[in-house]
Amino acid sequence: MQSGYVTTPFGRRPMSLALVQRQLATAGIKPGKTADKWKVFRDASEARGLLGLQDRSLAVLDALLSFYPDNELRQDAQLIVFPSNAQLALRAHGIAGATLRRHLGLLVDAGLIVRKDSANGKRYARKDKAGSIETAFGFDLSPLLSRAEELAMLAQKVVADRLAFRRAKENLTICRRDVRKLISAAMEEGAPGDWEAIEAIYIGVLARLPRTPAQSDVHAALDEMELLRGEIINILEMQQNTEKTSTNDAHVERHIQNSKPESIHELEPRSEKEQGAKAGGSDEAPSTPLRNFPLGMVLNACPDIAMYGPGGKIGGWKDLMSAAVVVRSMLGISPSAYQEACEVMGAENAAVAVACILERAGHINSPGGYLRDLTRRAERGEFSLGPVLMALLRGQSGGNRKAG
Known part of the structure; x- marks a missing residue:
């Protein structure tokens, strides 16, 4: 390979420092390096867009490689x-002369080939007495060998980006379908919410x-559409929880009216056993009363939950x-996990959890x-929120080990 020095182009073609760097890079090819030209x-x-x-x-480029005898x-x-x-x-499928020169220039600018021009700009080879090529003037394919690994990585990146794009x-498409059908279902069934405004956002x-x-356009739209879908699901979940709470409130009100006056104090915590710990000698885990703890x-x-309430307060x-x-969604807790907690603990206790x-x-x-x-332990009567709340009140949560 004839390299190790810098050659300038013939005629009016300009020289650039980038061209100098590319030629110097070809001189540093590792001895014995090979690469399949195809x-x-x-x-x-594959990487043509990046190049x-x-x-x-x-x-x-395909035509140039066809003139190189080995694979x-x-x-x-x-x-x-x-x-x-x-x-x-001719080998480039009959490309016009002006078009050929333009694309040869693009290949040089992309750093895939280097011109090695003779004194008069002609392309030819000079052979020795044994018939071997001693000196050649034309297009040097050394950059392809020098950048073989780089080109492979660029090709892999293009393939990965194409897959990610798809x-x-x-x-x-799936998110659009979900949002459209959720909005339509909410409108048709009269679910509470400003669905016209949500549809306008969609x-x-x-x-x-x-x-x-x-x-970038698709990813930006996907991010917005996923946020919108999450907001719609949150609204529908809130509606479901509100309906369930209203039913529970009516049940509690009837319970209070039919009990002795002092039974109202059963809504406040008295001991860990009364808050849900498993009672000794009983085969059944006691049910957890609603609103076990004062909201204050x-x-x-x-205190961190307050900023997620309506208007930043509760x-x-x-x-x-x-x-x-809102916090459930932010923390990545699935709707099914939260729904199960509401069914076992009650909606208020699940919110406290x-x-x-x-x-x-x-x-x-x-x-x-x-x-x-926590839900499984509460279902067995082995868990109470009281000790957790008291520990948080005492400010001792910072010393706990990681859980989960």
């Missing part, structure tokens, strides 16, 4: 090909997508449950798994 060509073809090349440029590019071989423009145009478009997200979206106590123990149990739904998890988020690896574990 594998390198396929990688360059600033067009399909015609690849046709010219392997070798560091110790003569890597200069010297076809005439007529021969090159998946993003698929996810966007239409706006789609309107911002260009006719031929780029990958919960907010003092878990004025009642309904606000706490609304905030818990989520508030406690938020307060201890830095010590919990899996909030969803942690809530499911």
Whole structure:
């Protein structure tokens, strides 16, 4: 291979420092290095967008490689090909002369070939007495060998980006379908909520997508659409919890009216056993009463939940449950895990549990798994929120080990 020095182009073609750097790089090819020329060509073809090349440029590169006799590019071989423009145009599927010169320039600018021009700009080879090529002037293919690994990595990146783009478009299609059908179902069934405003947001997200979206456009739209879907699910969950709470409130009110006056104090905690710990000698786990703890106590123990309430504050149990739904989604707790907690603990106690998890988020690896574990223990009568709230009130949660 004839390298190790810098050659300047013939005639009016300009020289650049980038061209100098590329030529110096070819001089540093590791001794004995080889690469399959068609594998390198396929990688360059895959990465053509990153290299600033067009399909015609690849046709010219393919033609140049066809003039190299071996399938392997070798560091110790003569890597200069010297076809005439007529021969090159013929192998490049009859490309016009001006177009050929333009795409040869693009290949040089992309750093895939280097011109090695003779004194008069002609391409030819000078042979020794044994018939071996001694000196050649034409196009040096050394950059392809030098950049073989780089081109392979660029090709892999393009393939990965294409796959990610396809998946993003698929996810966007599914998310669009989910949002559209959820909005339609909510409107048709008269669910509470400003569904016209939500629908306007949905239409706006789609309107911002260009006719031929780029990958960044699709990812941006997907992020917005997923947030919208999450908000819709939160609204529907809040409605469901509100309906369940209203039913529970009516049940509790009847219970209070039919009990002795002092029985109202059963709604306040008295002991760990009364708050849900398993009673000795009983085969059944006691049911957990609704609103076991004063709301003020919960907010003092878990102040972080307040910022997620309506208007950034919590004025009642309904606000706490609304905030818990928002926090549930933020912490990655699945709707099914939260629903199960509501069924076992009651809606208010489930909201308190989520508030406690938020307060201890830095010590919990899996909030969803942690809530499911608490729910199973509460179902067996082995768990009470009282000790958790008292520990938070005493400010001792910072010394706990990671849970979850």
